[in-house]
Amino acid sequence: MLKGLTGKTALVTGAAAGIGAATCRRLHSEGVNVVAEDRGGGGLVALAANLGDRIVTVVGDVSAAADTERFFDTAVEHFGSIDLFHANAGIDPGVVLLADLDMADFDRIFAVNVRGAFLGARAAVRRMSTQPGRGNIVFTSSVAGLKGDAGVAVDVASKHAVNGLAKSMAKEIGHLGIRVNVVCPGPTQTSMMDRLEVGIGNLGGADAEGVRVALATVIPLGRYAEAEEIAATVAWLLSDEVPYMHGEIVTVGGGLYP
Numbered sequence: 489m490l491k492g493l494t495g496k497t498a499l500v501t502g503a504a505a506g507i508g509a510a511t512c513r514r515l516h517s518e519g520v521n522v523v524a525e526d527r528g529g530g531g532l533v534a535l536a537a538n539l540g541d542r543i544v545t546v547v548g549d550v551s552a553a554a555d556t557e558r559f560f561d562t563a564v565e566h567f568g569s570i571d572l573f574h575a576n577a578g579i580d581p582g583v584v585l586l587a588d589l590d591m592a593d594f595d596r597i598f599a600v601n602v603r604g605a606f607l608g609a610r611a612a613v614r615r616m617s618t619q620p621g622r623g624n625i626v627f628t629s630s631v632a633g634l635k636g637d638a639g640v641a642v643d644v645a646s647k648h649a650v651n652g653l654a655k656s657m658a659k660e661i662g663h664l665g666i667r668v669n670v671v672c673p674g675p676t677q678t679s680m681m682d683r684l685e686v687g688i689g690n691l692g693g694a695d696a697e698g699v700r701v702a703l704a705t706v707i708p709l710g711r712y713a714e715a716e717e718i719a720a721t722v723a724w725l726l727s728d729e730v731p732y733m734h735g736e737i738v739t740v741g742g743g744l745y746p
């Protein structure tokens with residue numbers, strides 16, 4: 489078991505699928521009370537049925553301020569505090585060259601990936617700073633927050649913004665007893681990656697399977713990450729195993745991004 493997790497309460501956004509659902513399962517197995525949030529309810533119902541006790545689900549949109557307040561209030565009402573926050577919800581940007589960009593898509597991606605991260609961060613800090621045990625926050629960013637790539641400029645810009653938010657927060661909130669760190673996954677086996685493979689393939693004249701094989705070939709570990717491997721890193725950062733890690737941008741990319 490990881491140090492310092494049992495008995496704490498975590499809010500995880502984008503928890504109905506992929507990395508968010510895997511983080512909920514991992515934290516729950518460490519004895520954490522879980523508040524699982526998503527805009528779609530189906531995956532949440534399955535997650536709650538699977539985990540049984542110590543889980544509450546909330547449906548809403550991370551880009552809506554009122555919804556975000558409700559997620560945090562739900563955590564405090566049910567479990568008495570909000571100790572851990574995994575700001576994970578993000579949307580599939582598609583693969584579009586800048587010249588073809590529809591600004592409605594830009595607004596949609598920034599609303600979820602950037603505004604959603606800011607709203608969650610603000611709500612978490614407001615509550616955690618008044619608690620005796622303070623708190624711990626992890627954002628899911630991306631390797632798109634570290635470098636540029638053709639066809640994904642909006643995702644890249646949005647994830648650089650998330651990294652910038654976390655770096656600034658680290659300076660603001662360390663003295664309040666709240667830690668914040670960022671996990672930057674490389675390609676990870678989730679439905680988002682399935683959609684990205686189709687988009688990359690359309691751009692380069694390949695099919696999704698061809699894209700998958702080509703990507704796996706250039707990753708030194710020879711495969712995508714599993715969502716559970718990203719969740720393990722999130723849980724580690726949220727635990728007391730690494731109390732001096734603060735403001736860190738942690739890449740989990742199978743060796744592709746050093």
Ligand SMILES: NC(=O)c1ccc[n+]([C@@H]2O[C@H](COP(=O)([O-])OP(=O)(O)OC[C@H]3O[C@@H](n4cnc5c(N)ncnc54)[C@H](O)[C@@H]3O)[C@@H](O)[C@H]2O)c1
Nearest residue numbers: 502504505506507526527549550577578630675676678680
């Ligand atoms: N899969 C990858 O290869 C990869 C790589 C780097 C970063 N990421 C990041 O990891 C995070 C999780 O992605 P994933 O791969 O698990 O994708 P996913 O599509 O499997 O899961 C994302 C979840 O977020 C939810 N969501 C989307 N918009 C929301 C909103 N407005 N409010 C609440 N919930 C919302 C979705 O309903 C979905 O359940 C995202 O921030 C993504 O950018 C993923």
